[in-house]
Amino acid sequence: MYKSMYVAASGALASRVKLDTIANNLANVNTPGFKNDKLVFESYLNKQATQAGGVSSAKNQGQAYMRQAEYVAPAEQYTDFSQGPLRVTDSPLDVALQGDGFIAVSTFEGERYTRNGTMQVGPNGELVTSAGNVVISDTNEPIYVNYGFVTIDEDGNVWVRGGSGVGHFDGKLSTGVFGENAGRIKLVDFPKPYGLVKEGSGLFRASDPNEARAPEGLKVVQGHLEGSNVNMIR
Structure with a gap:
């Protein structure tokens, strides 16, 4: 009796975890850049009954098998990092990433x-995310645009025309066809992105930041946002 209750409880717990995961995915279906979570379950038998004594006949073997209890439990939860669809926003401060990689930001807890x-x-003229985290350059500094006209190329270089106070980067600015280069957005990738820790608000933490490397084939698309990769059909 108790064994059947434990089996039922394990199934209910697994269903609860699955529903919570699905609910969180659906709640973020319109969140830019959101990566959906997936679950893997495993089942296992409680073989205590068969280990208690030897089985001497086919009849006893069948009875022993019936006394085994099959439990189910979440084995692993992982993040699906597949590409999401790109949509046009026409905002010069919106960027979508096309390919493998991430934008590095500075938070109170670190990078x-x-x-x-x-x-x-x-407030100081620097680029920040919608959550207020500072977007950092590949030299780990803020990128000051000071309300100027911003162009961001596919490599993540931020060019500024007009505005005021771009002198934050005196001696570090270069001039090009799009204006002055205020810095290059720090873009990184990881050899094992599934090892990143999902913290919420679209942020990931690296257990070992030293594993960060320059991404290959990643393009920054200005005036676009990457949609979530949640598939509502599946």
């Missing part, structure tokens, strides 16, 4: 990584 390219100008 984090995101695929959500919704950006805005912070």
Whole structure:
């Protein structure tokens, strides 16, 4: 009796975890850059009954098998990092990532990584995410645009025309066809992205930041956002 209750409880718990995961995925179906979570379950037998004594006949073997209890439990939860669809926003501060990689941002807890390219100008004229985290350059500095006209190329270089106070980067600015280069967005990738820790608000934490490397084939698309990769049909 108790064994059947434990089996039922394990199934109910597994269903609860699955429903919670699905609910979180659906809640973020419209969140830019969101990566959906998936679950893997495993089942196992409680063989205590058969190990208690020897089985001497086919009849006893059948009875012993019937006394075994099959439990189910979540074995692993992982993040699906497949590409999401790109949609046009026409906002010069929106960027979508096309390919494998992440945007590096500075938070109170340290460096984090995101695929959500919704950006805005912070109180000091720097690029920040919609959550207020500072978008950092490949030299680990803020990128000051100071309300100027911003162009971001496919390599993540931020060019500024007009505005005021771009002198934040005196001696470090270069001039090109799009204006002055205020810095290059720090873009990183990881050899094992499934090892990243999902923290919420579209942020990921690396258990070993030293594993960060320059991405290969990653393109930054200005005026676009990457949609979530949640598939509502499956």
